[in-house]
Amino acid sequence: MKEVRARPLEIGIVAFGVGSAGCRILSHIHRSSTLIEKFAYVSCDEQDLGYSPLGEKILIDSDINSPKSPSAIRGIANNHLDQIRKFLVDSKYVFIVSGLGGNIGSGLSPLLAKIAKENKVTVVSIVAMPFRFEKNKHFYAGVALRQIRRMSDAVVIIDNDSLLERAPKEPMLDVYALMNEKISNALNKLVEPPQGKEVGVGLKTFIETINREGYAILTVCESFKATEEALVGASQSIHQIAELKQASNAILCIASNGKVSTEDVAASISRLGSLFGDGSMEIQYGISTNDKQGLTAILLTSGFKNTKFSDYDPMAKVLKGIEMDEDLDTSLNIKLPKISNLEES
Numbered sequence: 001m002k003e004v005r006a007r008p009l010e011i012g013i014v015a016f017g018v019g020s021a022g023c024r025i026l027s028h029i030h031r032s033s034t035l036i037e038k039f040a041y042v043s044c045d046e047q048d049l050g051y052s053p054l055g056e057k058i059l060i061d062s063d064i065n066s067p068k069s070p071s072a073i074r075g076i077a078n079n080h081l082d083q084i085r086k087f088l089v090d091s092k093y094v095f096i097v098s099g100l101g102g103n104i105g106s107g108l109s110p111l112l113a114k115i116a117k118e119n120k121v122t123v124v125s126i127v128a129m130p131f132r133f134e135k136n137k138h139f140y141a142g143v144a145l146r147q148i149r150r151m152s153d154a155v156v157i158i159d160n161d162s163l164l165e166r167a168p169k170e171p172m173l174d175v176y177a178l179m180n181e182k183i184s185n186a187l188n189k190l191v192e193p194p195q196g197k198e199v200g201v202g203l204k205t206f207i208e209t210i211n212r213e214g215y216a217i218l219t220v221c222e223s224f225k226a227t228e229e230a231l232v233g234a235s236q237s238i239h240q241i242a243e244l245k246q247a248s249n250a251i252l253c254i255a256s257n258g259k260v261s262t263e264d265v266a267a268s269i270s271r272l273g274s275l276f277g278d279g280s281m282e283i284q285y286g287i288s289t290n291d292k293q294g295l296t297a298i299l300l301t302s303g304f305k306n307t308k309f310s311d312y313d314p315m316a317k318v319l320k321g322i323e324m325d326e327d328l329d330t331s332l333n334i335k336l337p338k339i340s341n342l343e344e345s
């Protein structure tokens, strides 16, 4: 794992992990990233800040009895805005990683995005969406996703359901660890500089692909047979959450133990063009190596105007894109003096 570097930053890439999911996912990325120069872990829960031994820790110290909701947590975070702004000094890009649906990730991710935008930083929000079965988390996730979209330059969605290939009997934390490994590998393959004979994608292409209206979706599919099977698997999981025709840009990264032929790559790209978009989708590709059996297709597609997650927030449907309040709602837990005390003074 990389030590925290002293300033000045070279490229200016920093990252926040927010809440339990965000801190866990970022701690995986932290172990192998050479590109991200500074890491910060932000949560109200001390346990989340311990997933990585390194990086800056920002504890949003909420009283155990204080109300917990995304807007209440934003209210408490008001005391930490200077620390957040200080962390962002000299940065040009910020990755904000979180899971949506709980109180912390849903509350703080849009706030961090807003602060970063005010500081003219390019904001890439990377969000894991709740499982289908976590119905009690859908509303907060839907509201937060819409706020994050407004406050960010690019939003990359990861559908937790699509990463959970079979209903496993393993404990939930082990399942998360496997999913987080997949997510961090995929992001590293997409943004990190290529090594050896790899054909890299790189940060510039990554940002150009996602920095547009709507949403980008990241999927990872493994296959023991051929790239085609992995691609069809990836398109099926995207089809569960969005309309494939809306896709405008894509990056396909094929990771294998070195046996992908030029013919395979050409066939995969043409297949991708027929599965997604309206025939004019722009496709970039990368080829990288891994030490696993079979191959992994990492697919990042962008340009989706909507996803099924938009329906998690019923108000968004009613308002059809009109925002009642451009700013984020924030609750403050302030004890008001009794009226009788006021009269005495």
Ligand SMILES: Nc1nc2c(ncn2[C@@H]2O[C@H](COP(=O)(O)OP(=O)(O)OP(=O)(O)O)[C@@H](O)[C@H]2O)c(=O)[nH]1
Binding pocket: 018, 019, 020, 021, 022, 024, 025, 045, 098, 099, 100, 101, 102, 103, 104, 105, 106, 128, 129, 130, 131, 134, 137, 160, 176, 177, 179, 180
């Ligand atoms: N991919 C992935 N998803 C996770 C992980 N942990 C939680 N999630 C999902 O992320 C969503 C938000 O959950 P948490 O991150 O636990 O919530 P939080 O932001 O810590 O907020 P609180 O629940 O109030 O503590 C949920 O729908 C979970 O299914 C993880 O390690 N990896």
Ligand SMILES: [Mg+2]
Binding pocket: 019, 020, 021, 045, 102, 104
């Ligand atoms: Mg939590």
